[in-house]
Amino acid sequence: MGNASITTHQSLSVSLPDVASAITLPHGWSIASGAPALTLIGPERDLQIAFVAMADTRDKQAMVAAAWHLLDPSFDLPIAQQSEAPATHGWDACTQILYRPPSAESRVAFATVRTLGARVYVNLVTGTLAGFARREAQIEELRDAWRPDGLVATSLADRTAVGWGAAQSEALDAFIRDAMHTLQVPGLSIAIVQAGEVAYAEGFGVCSIDGKQAVATDTRFMIGSTTKSLTTLLMARLIEQDHFSWSTPLTKILPDFTLADAEMTQQLQMRHTVAACTGMPRRDIDLMFKFNDVTAEQRLSEMSKMTPTTGFDEVFQYSNYLVAAGGYAAARSFARDGSLDSSYALAMQQWVFDPLQMSNTTLHKTQGCTNCAAPHAIDFDGHSALIDPNMEKFADAVAPAGAIWSTALDMARYLRLELNGGFAPNGTVLLATDALQQRWRGGIKIDGNTSYGLGLICADEQGLEVIGHGGGTSGFSSDMYFLPAKQIGVVVLSNLRGAHVFLAALRQKIIEILFDAKPTSAQMIAAAMKAMQDATTSVRSRVTIDYDSLRWLNNLLGRYHCAELGNVEISQREAGYWAAFDGWGSSLGSEIQSGESRFVVLTSPPWIGLRLRVNADHSELHLDGGQTKYVFKKCQSAN
Known part of the structure; x- marks a missing residue:
């Protein structure tokens, strides 16, 4: 974006266009001096975000092109995808445009266009893929901080949820069936908890597209990273029994554990492993490519060659490896013999599954399971297709981060524990309320409205406090969340990879039903369908498959x-x-x-x-x- 010089300060405040009050930039971010529009530069100088405000001419592409030309007259990247998203947080409209730089250049470029009244607010982001991977959360935080004067977000905080009944079930059933058909979701199981009881539970679709077995509320799905919330529940219970504390050094329990950075190895505390705040980069490709016969011990040894790319408590970076290390260490503090995997399995069974009577929940898929959903993903032609179940074994050696299989009804029992302040559904006290809720306290920011606690994501959604954790694997997607102040919890399990927009729309529909929120869920499904179609068209247009x-x-x-x-x-x-x-x-x-x-x-x-x-x-x-x-x-x- 031009050749502007850079002004750097330790703690810098900046005024964004059409905003009266200044914001404080994340540590290390700078302002490009002499740029034709406000441009902020990341600490490594390989990532930048520009802010361009202009009058709305109703020609979105022309306005975005003008914004790019203002910052970089030579910008000419082709558009890879343009998607309309439902407006949130008080905006009238929102569009995101992704561009396609040459892959060999390893860089990213996209524009976000938001409308408020007669004004349009354009963010332009460009940089290296590595820079964006490091600091995506700060880009989101800066983007969310742009709140022009006059922007007023709707709040549902003071609304009382309606009691769930037949009318609510009918409305949700119809939405789910239509959305599943539109987005080709093979199967889904859902449970809603309200006022301490399961108010709604249903299964939809099929376990596998090549069979007729219907999904039920006791059908097992792989829950992916939703496992993390159960892992930190295990950790909290063991802490209460004095096996360790959140501040215990990881190496005190696993003395052979090491990172490439010796100093960081010694700084790592148990809480750090599940707080996404250490600067350890995401290395999921390693997990997905090589997993056959890989043990938990081998996975942790791989970390001896890994090092953080940002500082402690600096920026959100998500590491499944690190969560696995923390979960295995917690289990080892209780079960000191056998493999790390067997210790974790034993600890979860004794401290989580059995006390909550989660009888249909297992670590790893059981052999010969007759009521397990099969994994699916979208194929080259844009249709749902079965994938090899063996591909889900990628999570076996990082089990605390994402290997659990469960059901909607079992996960509802877990939700009741969270909502009941540590009381199990049978009335037994499993954990002191403060110890349970310490996991809820937001830490490192994910964006302007969301932060990461301890294995739980803490969000402000339309003024509602929402806590939970989603999950995604090679062929499954899940969502689990609860609204403590409203005594509502929801779990949704599906057997389609990458179904997170579908799950977000379903979350929005439930909020619409319960709180009479502005209806945007149908628009979200329509946008998701177009994005899926566009993605298929894009791949097929670029990739040659004829012999x-x-x-x-x-x-x-x-x-x-x-x-x-x-x-x-x-x-x-x-x-x-x-x-x-x-x-x-x-x-x-x-x-x-x-x-x-x-x-x-x-x-x-x-x-x-x-x-x-x-x-x-x-x-x-x-x-x-x-x-x-x-x-x-x-x-x-x-x-």
Whole structure:
């Protein structure tokens, strides 16, 4: 964005356009001096966000183009996707435009356009993928801080929820069925708790699209990162029994644990492992690619080569590895023998599942389960498709972060504990109220309205305090949340990867039903459908899958190895080309970008569109993980 110089201060305040009061920038952020519009620069100088206010001409693309031209006259990236989102927090309208920089450049560019009255407020974000991955939360915080004078958000805080009855069930049933059909969600199970009791519980759809078994309220789903809330419940219970404290050094329990940064290793306390505040980057690609026969002990040993990329308590960064370390350490304080996995399983059973009578909840999927939902993802043609259940084993070695299987009714029992201040549904006191609710206290900011507690996300949604945690795996999506002041809790489990917009719309619909909120849930579903269609069209337009055009992949046939991600064998099949990773595989397409950059592209769900850049002599495949770059190197053939 031009060649403006940078003004840096330790603690800097800035006035945003059309806003009377100044805001304080996150630590290390700077103002670009001499820029034609207010531009803020991240601490590493590889990420920036601009603020451009203008009169509304009703031509959105022209206004955004004018904003880009103001900041960078040479900006000419093609639009990858444009989506209309329901207006929130008092705005009249909101649009997000994503651009497509050449993949080899490893950068990001997008615009957010919000309307208030006769004015339009445009944020322009550009930078490296690594910079955005590090500081996405601060970009969101700065974007949310732009609240022009006259912006008034609706608050539902003083409204009383209606009692759930037949009319509410009928309205929700109809919405769920229509939304599932529109967004191709195969199956869903839901429970709503109100005033200490299960007010609503239903199953919808099927366990698998290749069968007829209906989903019920006792159907097991993988709950993904919703597991984290149960892990911190375990930790809180063990703390109350003096096994350790939130301030206990992690290495006091796991003395062999180490990070690449020795100083940080010694600073890590148990609370840090579940607070997303340490600066440890997200390394989910490592989990997803290589998981067959990997143990928890091996996963933790991998962390000896990892180091934080931001400071303690500086910015939200989400690490499944670190949550796993904390959960395993907590379990080890109780069960000192056997593997880390067996210790965690025993501790969860004794301290969480059994006391809450969660009899249908297990760590890992049980063999021969006859009432388990199957994982699904959207395929290359934009349709729901079954995926290999083996791909869900990625979570086994980081179980405290996301490996639990549960049901809507079992999770409702957990919700009743949260809402009842530590009392189990049978009246037993499992945990002191303050010890339970310490997990609710927001810490590091995720955006301007949301923060992360201890394995729980704390949010202000339309003036309502909402606490919970969603989850996503290779083929499942979940949502769990509760409104303490309103004594309402909800859990939704689905068997489709990436269904979070659907789940957000369902959350909004429930708020509409309970609090007579402004109806935007239908608009959210329509926007999600368009985004899904656009994404499919975009991939199909860029990625070649016809056999004749793929013949250049013959140069890649053979085995490649990556130290972090394991092996991949590229082979030719009758119908095309195939990549066999350790424990899973995908059909292949190709993409050739400007500058003759060539990519092999995965075309099987769930990782459709994931690209590996091919180097000039075909000896390396490069995968851009944002803050981490991975290289598969071709193995020499044995003579």
